[in-house]
Amino acid sequence: MSANSVRAARRVGADREAVFAFLSDLENHWELTADWVQVRSLDRTDDGHARGAHVQLCGPAGLRRSARTRLLERDPPRRVAGTAEVGRRTRAQVAWDLEPDGEGTLVCLSADVAALGPLDRLLWVAVGRRVMERGFPAVLARLEALVEAPASGSVALSSPAPPSTSR
Secondary structure, three states: OOOOOEEEEEEEEHHHHHHHHHHHHHHHHHOOOOOOOOOEEEEOOOOOOOEEEEEEEEOOOHHHHHHEEEEEEOOOOEEEEEEEEEEEOOEEEEEEEEEEEEEEEEEEEEEEEEEEOOOHHHHHHHHHHHHHHHHHHHHHHHHHHHHHOOOOOOOOOOOOOOOOOOO
């Protein structure tokens, strides 16, 4: 793993198809974000489906950075992936890879930072990587809590109010 990559994995007690269905709907991702990522708005296609978001990344000491995310890949039921961009120079690929694991699913969440602008390079080294290394396990724990495999085969979700959205 490179110095610009962060990964975490967790076994979730739901089948891969249910986990994929949850993750491939970007509207569900706001429920997964830890305190360090706040969804501000969702970008929608003409048919109303979310295809990206504007988020605020929150670091220690009140540090804030805005990012644009875009969902680029859905490979049922194996992978959901996209990009996150901060400013014009910083770009990362984010992926959820799903593997069957007995009656559950092994979920691997990864972020690979492809390019860093000067400010983001300093922030990554100083705090960004550590914040993500601590945050990814919390995101996976939320996923486990939200996605269940009820007898009906449907996905059970909690339902707090959604964030504001834009077209």
